[in-house]
Amino acid sequence: MAASAFHQALGTLQSHGYLSNSGLRHELGDNSLKLFSKGFKVEIGLSRKGCYLSDQRKFGVVQASASQTSVFEPVSSPSKSNASSSQKKSNEVALILIRHGESLWNEKNLFTGCVDVPLTKKGVEEAVEAGKRISNIPVDMIYTSALIRAQMTAMLAMTQHRRKKVPIIIHNESEQARAWSQIFSEDTKKQSIPVIASWQLNERMYGELQGLNKQETADRYGKEQVHEWRRSYDIPPPNGESLEMCAQRAVAYFTDQIEPQLLCGKNVMIAAHGNSLRSIIMYLDKLTSQEVISLELSTGIPMLYIFKEGKFIRRGSPVAPTEAGVYAYTRSLAQYRQKLDETLH
Ligand SMILES: O=C(O)[C@H](O)COP(=O)(O)O
Structure with missing residues (x-):
């Protein structure tokens, strides 16, 4: 197989x-x-x-x-694991995308871009709610941007996961960071999920709009101009990145680093931002530069894709943990969920 x-x-x-x-x-x-x-x-x-x-x-x-590993990843506790659990294999894996929950600058309606702003209380709640929606979907690896709002979202969402593996941030920034963060138990490693933080998944750099109020900027420069800066594909805001420029680094990172993991059978979650995720979705759904203009992502809503036979199949957003329909998307997801029910109840 x-x-x-x-x-x-x-x-x-x-x-x-x-x-x-x-x-x-x-x-x-x-x-x-x-x-x-x-x-x-x-x-x-x-x-x-x-x-x-x-x-x-x-x-x-x-x-x-x-x-x-696959959506059939064994879900037994370490003491119960046995060889037969690894026999149920599938060549399809889950890819979950989550835009971070509301940040303090979303709340104030400020252009944020690459400024590193944390979540509001509502953002924390959105992240927990997102976690409930994906609590029955397997996650083997997590990618986040380098920004705290995406990292908080990923970590808070994982507090709800029924498999209860521990998300651990991988520190590869120096030899010492690597050496000092080693784990010396294979069992503990198996119960962990590596979290890789990368600047390439950051929000698009909003240039000289960062920190400005969106409404005041529209009042000053005109609604059309601000809409063009926010939603056109190839027109950058002053000294910032256009969506096209953001896509160049975010999609390259996705194809270089994340797709090989999916090809190897890993179930992946990505917690990132409105525009870095819009560019990745443009790639996954093969949207044109015209179609991506009207793609809007809400904060804290997870989106599910199935990666199968080299193709990404969009499954939308899991609605609630009890929503049977979500898990009927594929037999593998339904079986993964059933395993969780059997093992954890
Ligand atoms: O960076 C920001 O201000 C937001 O996260 C995304 O903003 P946008 O909807 O204006 O692209």
Whole structure:
């Protein structure tokens, strides 16, 4: 099963033309794919233990592996885990996107962009509510922006997850940070979810609008001008990023770092921002630069995608933890939920 999922994933990379990208050399083996360019070497492969990813870029060597985890990830407690639980495998995984809950500057109607502002009490409640909606959906890895409002949202949402794994922020910023944050128990590691914070998922940089009141700015420069700065695709606000510029870094990060994890069978949650998520959704849903203009994301509402056979299938937002329909989206999700019910009740 793992081998067929792996070869399917390689086929998808080939058919999407990723391997003919002229900036990258590649070597395609029977059970591995190596990609090289200057200062860049990534290998995705299949070993006896499952799928692995070796990434030798900015942070030295980062390695990840998965014994083809899936929405069927075993949900038994460590003492109850047994070999048979790993037999139920599926080649589909969940991708959850959440825009952070309301921040103190959302509340004041100020342009925020890359200013690092925390959540309001309402934002905290939204994050907890978002967590309830996704409490029955498997999460193996969490990506957040470098900004506290996205990180608070991810952590607060995970307090509601029924699987009760512990989200742990990975510190790769220096050799010392890596060494000082090591975990020395394999069991404890298994009960943890790595959280990777990256500036590439930050809100778009709003330039000289940061800190200005949105209504006052519209009164001063005109509603149309401010709408163009906020919602056009390729017109940046003064000295800031357009959505197109934001998409260049956010989508590149998604395809370079997050998609390989999905291909390896990891269920992923991303907590980020209105515009970094709009650009990722533009990529996932293949929206045109015209269509993305009318895409609006509310704070604290999780969106669910299923990644299957190299395709992203949008499932909308889980409505409530008790909403049976959400878990009937796929048999795998329904079974994952049933397992949680059996194990945790
Ligand atoms: O940065 C901000 O001000 C908001 O988070 C997003 O603002 P927008 O809806 O004006 O893009």
